Structures are given as structure tokens and as C-alpha cells.
Amino acid sequence: xxxxxxxxxxELAAKIEKTKLAAKLLADSKEHALxxxxxxxxxxxxxxxxxxxxxxxxxxxxxxxxxETVFRLIRxxxxxxxxxxxxxxxxxxxxxxxxxxxxxxxxxxxxEIEEW
Amino acid sequence: MVPTSGTVDTSHxxxxxxxxxxxxxxxxxxxxxxxLDKSLSGPLGLFLKFSALQEHGVDKIFWIDDGVIExxxxxxxxxxxxxxxxxxxxxxxxxxNAKIPGQEFEYNVLFVPRRTLVCEKILxxxxxxxxxxxxxxxxxxxxxxxxxxxxxxEDSFEELYLRKDYTSIFYSARALMGIQRRYGxxxxxxxxxxxxxxxxxxxxxxxxxxDASDTNLFALTPSSILGELIVVDRESDMVTPxxxxxxxxxxxxxxxxxxxxxxxxxAALVGPPQQQQGxxxxxxxxxxxxxxxxxxxxxxxxxxxxxxxxxxxxxTNFAIVGNLLNKVARRLNDDYEGRHQAKTVSxxxxxxxxxxxxxxxHQSLRLHTGLAEEIMKHTRxxxxxxxxxxxxxxxxxxxxxxxxxxxEELISRNAPVEAILRLLCIESLISQGLKPKDLENFKxxxxxxxxxxxxxxxxxxxxxxLLQSRTTLAASGVVRTNYxxxxxxxxxxxxxxxxxxxxxxxxxxSGYAPLSIRLIQCIIQKPLMTATAKGANAGVNTGAxxxxxFEDVLKSIKGKTFDEFQRGEDKAVRARNILNxxxxxxVTVVFFVGGCTFTEIAALRFIAKREEARRxxxxxxxxxxxxxxxxxAAIA
Numbered sequence: 001x002x003x004x005x006x007x008x009x010x011e012l013a014a015k016i017e018k019t020k021l022a023a024k025l026l027a028d029s030k031e032h033a034l035x036x037x038x039x040x041x042x043x044x045x046x047x048x049x050x051x052x053x054x055x056x057x058x059x060x061x062x063x064x065x066x067x068e069t070v071f072r073l074i075r076x077x078x079x080x081x082x083x084x085x086x087x088x089x090x091x092x093x094x095x096x097x098x099x100x101x102x103x104x105x106x107x108x109x110x111x112e113i114e115e116w
Numbered sequence: 117m118v119p120t121s122g123t124v125d126t127s128h129x130x131x132x133x134x135x136x137x138x139x140x141x142x143x144x145x146x147x148x149x150x151x152l153d154k155s156l157s158g159p160l161g162l163f164l165k166f167s168a169l170q171e172h173g174v175d176k177i178f179w180i181d182d183g184v185i186e187x188x189x190x191x192x193x194x195x196x197x198x199x200x201x202x203x204x205x206x207x208x209x210x211x212x213n214a215k216i217p218g219q220e221f222e223y224n225v226l227f228v229p230r231r232t233l234v235c236e237k238i239l240x241x242x243x244x245x246x247x248x249x250x251x252x253x254x255x256x257x258x259x260x261x262x263x264x265x266x267x268x269x270e271d272s273f274e275e276l277y278l279r280k281d282y283t284s285i286f287y288s289a290r291a292l293m294g295i296q297r298r299y300g301x302x303x304x305x306x307x308x309x310x311x312x313x314x315x316x317x318x319x320x321x322x323x324x325x326x327d328a329s330d331t332n333l334f335a336l337t338p339s340s341i342l343g344e345l346i347v348v349d350r351e352s353d354m355v356t357p358x359x360x361x362x363x364x365x366x367x368x369x370x371x372x373x374x375x376x377x378x379x380x381x382x383a384a385l386v387g388p389p390q391q392q393q394g395x396x397x398x399x400x401x402x403x404x405x406x407x408x409x410x411x412x413x414x415x416x417x418x419x420x421x422x423x424x425x426x427x428x429x430x431x432t433n434f435a436i437v438g439n440l441l442n443k444v445a446r447r448l449n450d451d452y453e454g455r456h457q458a459k460t461v462s463x464x465x466x467x468x469x470x471x472x473x474x475x476x477x478h479q480s481l482r483l484h485t486g487l488a489e490e491i492m493k494h495t496r497x498x499x500x501x502x503x504x505x506x507x508x509x510x511x512x513x514x515x516x517x518x519x520x521x522x523x524e525e526l527i528s529r530n531a532p533v534e535a536i537l538r539l540l541c542i543e544s545l546i547s548q549g550l551k552p553k554d555l556e557n558f559k560x561x562x563x564x565x566x567x568x569x570x571x572x573x574x575x576x577x578x579x580x581x582l583l584q585s586r587t588t589l590a591a592s593g594v595v596r597t598n599y600x601x602x603x604x605x606x607x608x609x610x611x612x613x614x615x616x617x618x619x620x621x622x623x624x625x626s627g628y629a630p631l632s633i634r635l636i637q638c639i640i641q642k643p644l645m646t647a648t649a650k651g652a653n654a655g656v657n658t659g660a661x662x663x664x665x666f667e668d669v670l671k672s673i674k675g676k677t678f679d680e681f682q683r684g685e686d687k688a689v690r691a692r693n694i695l696n697x698x699x700x701x702x703v704t705v706v707f708f709v710g711g712c713t714f715t716e717i718a719a720l721r722f723i724a725k726r727e728e729a730r731r732x733x734x735x736x737x738x739x740x741x742x743x744x745x746x747x748x749a750a751i752a
Binding site: 067095102 | 524525527528529530561564565566
């Protein structure tokens with residue numbers, strides 16, 4: 001459990017590695033199933049963010065939460081990518097709608113809201 | 117030594133602290149540089165002015181975290197809290213300075229509130245123990261208000277319940293011993309909760325040590341002034357601080373944050389009017405330390421009962437603050453208009469002499485209107501109201517699962533993470549844990565919305581026993597505060613609240629009476645409480661003291677219950693009684709282990725007003741906390 005403090009790593013690659021290691025350690029004990037799963041997820045999220053950063057030059061995603069990532073993606077108009085994150089992390093419909101609504105309002109894209 | 121009137125005066129605590137520190141500083145010859153711990157500057161500012169330090173030869177002040185300083189004087193005095201980190205910092209300073217050739221320094225280290233072996237050991241290991249003179253500055257209670265003493269140990273909540281570090285209990289006991297030494301023993305110590313029990317034990321043990329070492333038995337006999345000491349453990353009532361405080365001072369704390377009874381405000385709120393008028397009036401509202409600041413900077417504002425307007429407002433429900441401000445504004449206006457009626461010279465002189473006071477009042481009115489508006493902005497927001505609604509529903513015992521939708525919505529709308537965690541903790545506390553499935557669900561939501569670093573947060577909350585699933589709870593078999601039972605017997609929920617003219621303490625939360633305060637009422641307002649808790653124990657002798665009559669209630673609250681007497685030698689007691697006369701009015705000291713909230717203080721003041729004829733209530737606490745601070749302890 002102490003290893004989780006190692007999450008405070010600066011570099012992305014090292015961070016992913018550490019997180020995976022911590023998740024593995026946690027998986028050994030049954031009680032921490034949820035924690036280990038979420039750490040797995042967090043590693044995956046970091047990887048996805050890395051990909052996004054490469055694809056969309058000039059944007060920083062690393063360190064943001066799932067919701068923030070989705071929010072930013074929709075706001076910038078990358079709906080397909082947002083949907084990918086959604087399915088990857090099994091975001092419930094309701095929450096996704098909220099995010100979408102908020103993001104579209106922030107974007108002032110009223111047309112899109114009406115269409116959908 | 118003991119004042120003849122039956123009250124405890126807290127101003128001497130301030131004076132003593134100031135004198136102690138200045139004496140220590142005088143002990144160092146010549147001009148000196150003071151290196152301060154940042155967390156101490158707030159508390160120090162409460163009883164000391166910079167000018168006083170200058171008079172005592174302090175040349176410059178530095179922060180210890182600022183790295184190694186260029187010393188201009190030969191003498192360096194460190195005044196720091198006794199922590200491991202600080203000890204290392206001091207060692208670093210000393211080592212660095214030793215490298216400068218041709219200069220010699222003298223180091224004095226003052227640890228607050230006492231030196232510990234650990235710190236000495238570190239200095240020794242770093243090889244600098246020989247170069248420094250160690251001392252201690254026993255700063256314990258700080259009198260924030262005439263009726264409010266605080267140790268200002270901001271981390272005490274985290275230390276006590278998360279890390280199980282009981283140092284702050286030791287400090288509390290020391291501080292209470294200080295009171296006992298001055299006024300005599302508390303004849304009775306009543307309390308609830310495990311940490312409270314520890315504190316009481318420590319007090320009794322310290323008395324034993326004192327008795328053994330001290331030949332002067334007279335000093336430690338039961339006091340004729342002090343009534344009882346009531347110790348309340350934060351652990352026995354976690355829900356109260358988690359709810360949003362609804363008094364004026366409480367809301368300021370929730371939205372802006374009060375530290376050492378100071379708040380940081382946008383200069384725009386305080387600044388411009390003061391620069392115009394500042395020359396004319398002695399600007400009482402801004403703290404003396406604030407220099408002429410640029411308009412962008414934050415300015416510290418001292419909130420205390422010296423501001424008459426604030427004294428009236430602080431404990432009222434926020435719903436009526438607007439009205440009150442309006443009334444004061446009108447009165448002020450009338451007073452200003454008064455000058456037109458002044459005809460004779462003497463009348464005009466009268467008016468002019470009043471003018472200073474009027475302007476000062478004007479100033480504080482402006483400040484508080486600005487402040488109230490700021491808070492209004494916050495309280496009018498959709499999210500705030502939603503949070504409040506969920507809180508009230510949970511406290512009132514509505515089926516919690518009906519609130520889940522609302523909480524989920526709040527998460528999706530990115531409400532502050534502290535607020536969400538507070539809601540979930542309230543639910544967990546009130547309904548004896550969440551269903552495992554729901555808990556898992558919420559955990560995932562939180563991790564998604566606020567980031568995966570909150571895995572640690574959730575773990576900490578579980579350790580604090582604030583957020584648990586029902587199955588692990590049932591398995592652990594620990595007795596926990598059972599709000600469902602208490603709600604009825606102690607009448608925690610009051611439906612009809614009169615916020616304008618409160619008749620019950622529940623006004624502070626607009627309908628919920630803090631459990632901690634209800635417990636205290638069980639002791640000091642017996643007749644009233646037996647009336648509310650009628651039925652189960654109708655035949656209770658209302659004259660009984662202590663917990664009597666409420667044993668059933670106490671069973672459903674977490675932690676140990678205790679009720680101890682402290683007796684002295686009869687002869688000495690009698691002598692003392694003859695000397696002082698048996699005071700009619702007793703002082704009840706209420707001490708919160710682990711911190712209390714402004715609303716609880718407000719509620720206690722309300723009781724104090726009711727009980728004015730019979731007792732004075734003095735509030736002590738390790739720190740002043742609120743729900744957000746509790747959550748932040750877990751987030752860290």
C-alpha cells in the first residue's frame with residue numbers, strides 16, 4: 001500500500017509503470033479488488049491521454065480525470081474520441097449526457113444541443 | 117491571584133503569553149534575527165504586535181521555509197513548532213552559516229510548545245547540538261474571544277483520528293492544567309468519547325504528579341469557581357461538522373476560510389474605501405500588519421468581537437443577516453442626519469465627537485455588507501442549494517437511496533470534491549454505512565470525476581470510519597453513534613425553526629440541532645432536556661448532576677463515557693471556601709477534543725445566554741474545524 005505514494009512521479013512513463021506495479025500488489029489481496037481495478041484503469045487512462053497528446057498537438061491531458069478528459073474532448077469537437085473514452089471506462093449514459101451538455105454549453109454550440 | 121468575582125478571565129492568558137515570549141527574547145543579548153515557523157505567525161499575531169518585537173531587539177523576521185537566510189545580526193533566534201521537519205531545517209541553517217568564514221553566530225532555538233527528544237536527537241545527529249541553545253516557549257491556549265480558547269493546532273483532527281497520534285491530547289491536558297493551577301481543580305470531569313477519556317486520564321495523572329512533587333497542597337484543591345469540565349470527543353459526533361454551517365461566521369468559514377480568526381479578502385472589498393477614509397479613521401477593521409497594499413493583493417482582516425457589528429452578526433443564522441445589516445445601515449443614516457438638527461454650538465460639538473465612532477461603524481458595515489454579498493453569491497448558486505437539500509434530507513432521516521440520484525448529478529456537474537465526500541460521509545454515518553454496491557458505484561464515480569489519486573483519499577476516509585460499507589461495519593462490531601435512535605430521543609431535528617428569534621439551538625443549522633451540543637445540554641440544562649426526551653425517563657430527578665438520566669442515550673453514541681470527581685483535602689477546601697466565599701455562579705468549561713465548529717460555538721453561546729444567571733460557559737478546543745478541513749485531512 002505504501003507504494004501508492006510513488007504515484008507522485010513526474011514523468012509519464014515512470015508513472016504508468018509504478019501504477020501498474022501498485023495495482024499488481026493490490027490484486028494479491030482480495031479486499032482491495034476495487035482499488036486495484038481503478039489503478040489499472042488509471043494506467044490505461046494515462047496511456048490514452050498520451051495518445052491524445054500525440055494526436056492533438058499542443059494539448060495537455062496528462063493528470064486529468066476521466067470526466068475532465070471527456071469534457072475537453074467534446075468541447076474541442078472530437079466526439080468520436082470522447083465516445084471511445086466513454087466505452088473504455090464504461091461511463092454511464094446519464095453522466096455522459098451531463099458532460100456533453102456542459103461541454104457544449106461551454107462551447108456555445110447551441111445547434112448541436114438542439115440536434116441531439 | 118484568584119479574582120473575587122466568580123468568573124474566569126481569559127485576557128490574562130494573552131498577557132502571559134506575550135510576557136513569556138518577550139522575556140525569552142530579552143534573555144538573548146543584543147540585536148537578533150528571528151526565524152519563524154509560518155504556522156506560528158497567525159497565532160503570534162493574536163497577542164503580539166511587530167512593534168513590540170522591535171522594542172525587544174528583533175531586527176528582522178524570516179520564515180523558516182524560505183531556505184537559508186543571510187543573517188545580518190550575530191544572534192539568531194528560531195521560534196518554531198517542534199516538528200521533525202523544522203529540526204532538519206534548523207540544522208541546515210546552522211551548517212550553512214558555519215561555512216561563512218570570519219563570522220560567528222549564536223543560535224537560540226525556542227520550541228513551541230515544548231522540546232521533544234526527537235528534535236534534540238536530530239540536532240545531535242546532524243552535529244549541531246553543541247552550537248545551539250535550546251529552550252521552550254509554552255504556548256498553549258490562545259484566547260480568540262473572551263469566551264473561546266483554542267490551541268490552534270490545525271492538524272489535530274488528522275493526527276488524532278487518522279494517524280492515531282495523541283500529542284495534541286497531551287498539549288490539551290497541559291493547557292487545562294494551566295487553568296487548574298490558576299483557579300483550582302475542576303470538581304468534576306464529565307465526558308464522552310475515547311479521546312476525551314484519554315484527556316481526562318492525562319489530567320488526573322498530571323494532578324497526581326503535581327501533588328507528589330509539590331508541597332503546596334493548597335494550590336490544587338477543588339475550585340470554588342470552576343463548576344465542571346465537560347469534554348466532548350469529536351469522534352462521538354462526526355455528522356455535525358460535516359453539515360454546512362449556516363450561521364454568519366460559519367458560512368464565512370465555509371466559503372472563505374478563517375485562520376486564527378483572520379480571513380483573507382480581496383482588497384477590492386476592503387481596500388478602496390479605506391484608502392479614502394483610512395487617514396481619517398483609525399482603520400480598525402484591517403489588521404495592523406497590512407501595509408499599504410496594491411489593489412490586487414489579498415488583505416487579511418481580523419474578525420473579532422471588538423467589531424461590535426460583527427459580534428452581533430456572527431452567531432445569527434445567515435438568513436437574517438441581510439435584515440440586520442439593513443437595520444444598522446438605517447440607524448447609521450439617521451445618526452448622520454442628526455447633524456442637521458444640531459443647532460447650538462455644544463450640540464455640534466457633541467456630534468463631532470461622535471463622528472469618529474460613526475465612521476468606524478460605517479467602515480465595518482461596509483465590510484460586512486461586502487462580505488455578505490460575496491457569500492450570497494455562493495449560497496444562491498444551484499449547486500450549493502442542491503448540496504444543502506441533500507444534507508437536510510439525510511439528517512432528517514429520509515431514505516438515503518432516494519438521494520443518490522442527486523449526489524450523482526452533483527458529481528457529474530463537477531461540484532467540489534470536498535462537498536461530495538461530505539455528503540457521502542454523512543450518509544454513511546447516519547445510515548450505518550452504505551450498501552456495498554452503492555459504495556462501489558460512488559467510489560468509481562469519484563475516481564472518474566476527480567482523478568485516481570483519490571484512491572488514497574477514500575482509503576483515508578475508511579480509516580477515519582467516515583465512509584464505510586455496511587458489511588465491513590457489521591463485521592467489525594464496533595459501537596457507533598446511532599443517529600436514528602438519537603434523532604427522536606434528543607430531538608435533533610426541529611421542524612419549526614424561528615431564525616429571527618431563536619428559541620432553540622437548532623437554529624444554527626436551520627433545523628438540525630448539533631448532537632454534541634445536545635449532549636452538553638443533557639448535563640447543564642437537565643430540566644429542559646428531560647422535557648424533550650420525555651417518555652423513556654420521565655421520573656428522573658432533575659436535580660441530578662452528570663450523565664444521570666441519559667444513560668440510555670449514551671449507549672448509542674460511540675466511545676467511552678466517564679464521570680470523575682476530583683476531591684481535595686477537606687481542610688483546604690474549607691479554607692478556600694472561606695477565603696473566596698462560595699461563588700453562586702460557576703464556570704463550566706466545555707472542551708472539544710479534535711476541534712469544534714463555529715456553529716457549535718454559536719449554539720453554546722446561545723445556551724450561555726440562557727444560563728447566564730447560573731453559570732459562565734468557557735469554550736476550549738484543539739482547533740476550529742469545518743467539514744472541508746476534515747475532508748482535506750483525508751485528501752492530503
